[in-house]
Amino acid sequence: MFSKLLVPVDGSENSVRALEAAIFLSKKIDAHVTVMHVMEKAPTVYIHPQKELEELLKNYRREGERILEKCEEIGHKNEVELKTVIIEGDVASKIIQYAEKEVFDMIVMGHRGSGRFKEMVLGSVSEKVLHQTKRSVLIVR
DSSP states (O other), X not given: OOOEEEEEOOSSHHHXXXXXXXXXXXXXXXXXXXXXXXXXXXXXXXXXXXXXXXXXXXXXXXXXXXXXXXXXHHHHHTTOOEEEEEEESOHHHHHHHHHHHTTOSEEEEXXXXXXXXXXXXXXXXXXXXXXXXXXXXXXXX
């Protein structure tokens, strides 16, 4: 039933716990795990020199790659092979689009502990994914 798991990560402790839960689950049900990092589009309005912008974006991508490398280490330590992917754009909508396009059975993600007011006004990524996707979602706290 759940043979493909998608785990969006941002490097936070909550996303690492979600990855660990997905790895545990994958071992029990023999599922494939894909770890996804979504790079939000960097604000470029105030950066004038093109060279500075290019350097900023390169560093931003490198940070995403480091996050995925740490995830691969966790997978290797647990003897689970992980597929990794980096996508750029609005985090919640890219998670939903990728899950639909690649036909994942479940999205396993961490619950971000933002304050009540922030969640009420903006909503968290996990809340948006939970309410907008057609896929099953497991929120790990």
